[in-house]
Amino acid sequence: MLPGVPVWSVPVYDGRTLLHVVVPGNVGGRDTLVDVLDALSVHGASNSLPHPR
Numbered sequence: 001m002l003p004g005v006p007v008w009s010v011p012v013y014d015g016r017t018l019l020h021v022v023v024p025g026n027v028g029g030r031d032t033l034v035d036v037l038d039a040l041s042v043h044g045a046s047n048s049l050p051h052p053r
Contacts, residue, residue, distance in 0.1 A: 002028065005036060 001007045004027035008020040019040065023033055 001039060002032065002036060004028070005032070 001021070004024060006022050010018050010020050012018055021036060021040070023036055028035070
């Protein structure tokens with residue numbers, strides 16, 4: 001993913017697998033969360049999140 005941003009693949013009771021991503025507050029910069037969403041292929045992440053000031 002990104003340095004300092006862990007990702008776990010977690011099986012849930014109904015057979016699906018969910019990704020659990022932790023973005024600590026002391027990791028990365030202004031665009032780290034958007035970069036994580038883009039890396040996970042969350043469609044429109046770059047366009048739908050407000051940009052921090």
